[in-house]
Amino acid sequence: MKSEQNEQALLKGLANNDSKAIETIYKDNFSMVQAFVLNNNGSYDDARDVFQEAMIALYEKAQSESFVLTCQIKTYVYSICRRLWLKKLQQLGRFSNQVDNLDETVPVEEDLEIHEKRNAEFAIMDRAMKSLGEPCKSLLEGYYLKKMGMQELAAEFGYTNADNAKNQKYKCLMRLKKLFFSQYNIGD
Amino acid sequence: MDDIQLLANIESYLAGEMSPTEVAIFEALRKKTPEIDQMVVEHKLFQHQMEDYAATQNIKHTLHVVHAKLLENGDLNEGGELSAKAQVVQLWNRYKRVTAIAASVGGVIALVISGLVAYFSPAVNGNQIQQLSKDIEIIKRNQQYQGSLINEVKSKIPNGVTVISGGSGFLIDAKGFIITNAHVLKGTAAVVVDSKGREYNATIVHIDTKKDLAILKINDGDFTPLKSLPYSIGKSNADLGDEIFTLGYPRNDIVYGVGYLASKTGFNGDSLSYQIQISANPGNSGGPVLNNNGEVIGVLSTRQAQADGVAFAVKSKNIFEFVNEAKENDTTLEHLKIPVHSTMKGTSRKQQISKVADCVYNVKAFSKK
Incomplete structure (x- = not known):
């Protein structure tokens, strides 16, 4: 079986968005989650969505510096998926009687609350980005997601120099902020 | 100061790219003008949101890529027909060990048989005598x-x-x-x-x-x-x-x-x-x-x-x-x-x-x- 160190290394890889580590975690856990979802009134797509969401939750958790996983990755992923899927079933009004309680689970409610808050924030930002229109969307994505430099962006988007691109970026950023804060309540 | 200039200043202030004198001037401005202070706080929060957004986008992308790759290799099965390549890969992965065992057993048997033949053959082998x-x-x-x-x-x-x-x-x-x-x-x-x-x-x-x-x-x-x-x-x-x-x-x-x-x-x-x-x-x-x-x-x-x-x-x-x-x-x-x-x-x-x-x-x- 995997040693604790091995699991720690995997989580570190996950936090750094390392595809090798993600692949390993994926291989080790996906079929278990898939079987669970399929046995409980779900489809292959549902299984994939649930598993990927759990992976994101684990990723968010792994990123925080104070992070310590007190159980095996398998147990944690299963617990999250189980929680997520049962919730989804409730929302859809589909019920499953045969949910088996035999597998070991850990309490994940708190983690899921944090995850859901981040999900909501993500959705707001996503909506804001999508309603931004081009070329603003691509320009901001290039800068914030792909971490491209101003010089690169200027070349890619056809601005005469980096300063021009920077100016354009700020204009876009201001529009995005406006869109974002119209949805987002700072007080929350 | 127009808005773009202000935004650029706030960004460089938050990123710590300002010189000490500039920081002093900017902080004095912040104290004097509550609107600017508000904007700095707001932008800090926004930047944090943006970082989270970017990180989540990236991990989603990686997950998507990994899923597709594993599906292609046959490590995952989503019920549909496996592609011929995936099937071969999967069969090989599944029966790798069995194949290895079978091969070694075959080898051992071949050795044993040739050993037995060598041991027993003098009695019947007319060529020796x-x-x-x-x-x-x-x-x-x-x-x-x-x-x-x-x-x-x-x-x-x-x-x-x-x-x-x-x-x-x-x-x-x-x-x-x-x-x-x-x-x-x-x-x-x-x-x-x-x-x-x-x-x-x-x-x-x-x-x-x-x-x-x-x-x-x-x-x-x-x-x-x-x-x-x-x-x-x-x-x-x-x-x-x-x-x-x-x-x-x-x-x-x-x-x-x-x-x-x-x-x-x-x-x-x-x-x-x-x-x-x-x-x-x-x-x-x-x-x-x-x-x-x-x-x-x-x-x-x-x-x-x-x-x-x-x-x-x-x-x-x-x-x-x-x-x-x-x-x-x-x-x-x-x-x-x-x-x-x-x-x-x-x-x-x-x-x-x-x-x-x-x-x-x-x-x-x-x-x-």
Whole structure:
């Protein structure tokens, strides 16, 4: 079986968005989650969505510096998926009687609350980005997601120099902020 | 200060790219203008949101890529038909271990079988041991043999028959009884030739393939019985290291060979024969093996194919048993008397050879059509 160190290394890889580590975690856990979802009134797509969401939750958790996983990755992923899927079933009004309680689970409610808050924030930002229109969307994505430099962006988007691109970026950023804060309540 | 300039200043302030003096000026401005302070806080939060957004986007992308890759490799199954490639990969992954085990088991079995074959085969492998008769059909004799074909008119071998096998034989009774190996006589009748080239017709009187012995009787008016035989047939076992010699017909001329008794048992511990160290060739089969006292201790029969000079001789005491059996079956053998006294004791080897040579015959067996 995997040693604790091995699991720690995997989580570190996950936090750094390392595809090798993600692949390993994926291989080790996906079929278990898939079987669970399929046995409980779900489809292959549902299984994939649930598993990927759990992976994101684990990723968010792994990123925080104070992070310590007190159980095996398998147990944690299963617990999250189980929680997520049962919730989804409730929302859809589909019920499953045969949910088996035999597998070991850990309490994940708190983690899921944090995850859901981040999900909501993500959705707001996503909506804001999508309603931004081009070329603003691509320009901001290039800068914030792909971490491209101003010089690169200027070349890619056809601005005469980096300063021009920077100016354009700020204009876009201001529009995005406006869109974002119209949805987002700072007080929350 | 326009909005863009302000935003740029806030970004560089938050990123810590300002010089200390600039920071001082900017912080004074922040204190003086609550709106600007508000904007800084707001932007900090926004930046944090943006980072989270970017990170989540990136991890989602990676997950998507990994999922697609694993699906392609067949590590994941989403119910649909697996692609041919994925199927192969999956089958290989699944049966890798089984295949490896099967291959090693196969290897081990192959080794065991070849080991067993190697262990057990000497008992049945005729190649290891070679009978010293001359399979004339196969070997085709040398020039001498062809010479004898030319003289066929004079030969007593009937016309139209071919000599199947040949070897040596020697008298056990002066009246014309010759003992030889059973494997020498592959045919139904034989012609024997003495050391001076005279041919006599002979019939097979008794044959025993298990003991590998046979008795021929010369039935020929030309044959003049000898007064007595110079050698005796030994009744007791010979001793290791006994010097021995033999006379036989690997060619059409008589050939002398000398050696020693190497073992009291024959091939694979066969207690009916001796192992002797002597140079023997096809045609020596059926020849007598004598010791220094002029006692026949055995009948030269086989040799080991892969070893040089290792030959085997049927023990002479088998001759007595064999003759007794023959006598029971055939009353004409009543008068057959095996010589038990050697007259050659103490004589020189040359004298021994010349005496024994008269009693050793070249046996040519053939089948009557």
